[in-house]
Amino acid sequence: MLRFDHVTKQFGGFKAVDDVSFTVRPGIITAVIGPNGAGKSTLVNMAAGSYRVSTGRILIDDVELQALPKHKIAHAGLSRTYQNIRLFDGMSVMKNLEVALVPPSIGSLVSDTFGFGGRREAEERRERCFEVLKTLGLAPFAERQAGSLAYGQQKLVELARAIVPKPRVLLLDEPAAGLNHGETEQLKQHILALRQPDLAMVLIEHDMKLIMSISDTIIVMNRGQLLAEGSPADIRANIEVQEAYLGQPGAIRDIEAAARGRRNRVRLREGEGLTWHQP
Numbered sequence: 001m002l003r004f005d006h007v008t009k010q011f012g013g014f015k016a017v018d019d020v021s022f023t024v025r026p027g028i029i030t031a032v033i034g035p036n037g038a039g040k041s042t043l044v045n046m047a048a049g050s051y052r053v054s055t056g057r058i059l060i061d062d063v064e065l066q067a068l069p070k071h072k073i074a075h076a077g078l079s080r081t082y083q084n085i086r087l088f089d090g091m092s093v094m095k096n097l098e099v100a101l102v103p104p105s106i107g108s109l110v111s112d113t114f115g116f117g118g119r120r121e122a123e124e125r126r127e128r129c130f131e132v133l134k135t136l137g138l139a140p141f142a143e144r145q146a147g148s149l150a151y152g153q154q155k156l157v158e159l160a161r162a163i164v165p166k167p168r169v170l171l172l173d174e175p176a177a178g179l180n181h182g183e184t185e186q187l188k189q190h191i192l193a194l195r196q197p198d199l200a201m202v203l204i205e206h207d208m209k210l211i212m213s214i215s216d217t218i219i220v221m222n223r224g225q226l227l228a229e230g231s232p233a234d235i236r237a238n239i240e241v242q243e244a245y246l247g248q249p250g251a252i253r254d255i256e257a258a259a260r261g262r263r264n265r266v267r268l269r270e271g272e273g274l275t276w277h278q279p
């Protein structure tokens with residue numbers, strides 16, 4: 001379980017994430033949506049240790065992540081993919097995956113990737129990587145240079161690299177960005193297949209069709225604040241959220257004013273299970 005507990009991130013005087021609290025449960029897919037600049041990637045970057053939290057806590061179960069270095073966060077069970085592909089272009093697909101299995105105590109990715117540990121450990125790592133490549137249909141490309149693959153295949157290699165360490169929390173930052181219809185459909189099937197009882201998955205996406213078809217719960221962010229959370233049906237049914245997402249400022253102001261007049265969390269639509277959060 002991943003928990004954001006009153007998390008704020010300031011860049012100078014600007015709050016990119018402003019007192020956000022929510023929980024990502026295992027066994028389901030939690031989507032985070034919102035207009036450009038809403039603070040979605042900043043949440044991921046803080047959880048993964050790329051950005052320091054200004055105030056608040058981020059936890060996997062009882063382990064606080066916000067003060068840990070990146071490799072310890074990975075060791076605690078968190079994996080991520082990036083909005084922009086970050087593979088080692090000149091290395092084989094297999095090596096790109098093996099890098100993710102380097103024991104944190106070693107310190108040097110290179111020494112491990114190119115031969116650290118006993119033959120047995122190396123063999124086990126390769127077996128695990130190959131197993132994931134097979135699952136994602138990438139086995140034929142195992143020894144190809146990552147940079148030589150098509151864009152859609154590289155996005156899948158990123159996903160594979162995030163999966164090999166068997167994470168407990170998987171953060172996917174716009175995995176469908178730049179994919180065509182067929183590739184997006186394929187990605188959808190892979191993400192659905194990843195849904196397991198012991199994995200908490202966060203999906204940041206702008207592709208609303210994909211979001212609505214695979215998410216179990218949706219968090220709506222706007223201007224650094226958590227605006228609403230609910231099931232896809234709740235979110236779809238709520239015209240105000242749609243307007244906010246489509247960027248109509250009048251609707252956002254109305255929603256903010258409505259929420260400000262209430263204490264803490266309020267349910268505006270009791271029957272629908274949509275929870276509003278006070279900005």
Ligand SMILES: Nc1ncnc2c1ncn2[C@@H]1O[C@H](COP(=O)(O)OP(=O)(O)OP(=O)(O)O)[C@@H](O)[C@H]1O
Nearest residue numbers: 011015016034035036037038039040041042043083
């Ligand atoms: N390193 C940084 N320094 C200064 N400002 C930043 C930094 N990273 C993000 N921001 C700002 O924080 C705000 C939130 O950015 P973020 O990337 O989290 O939004 P997002 O919801 O992921 O947007 P998008 O959907 O466009 O990726 C933006 O205004 C952005 O310019």
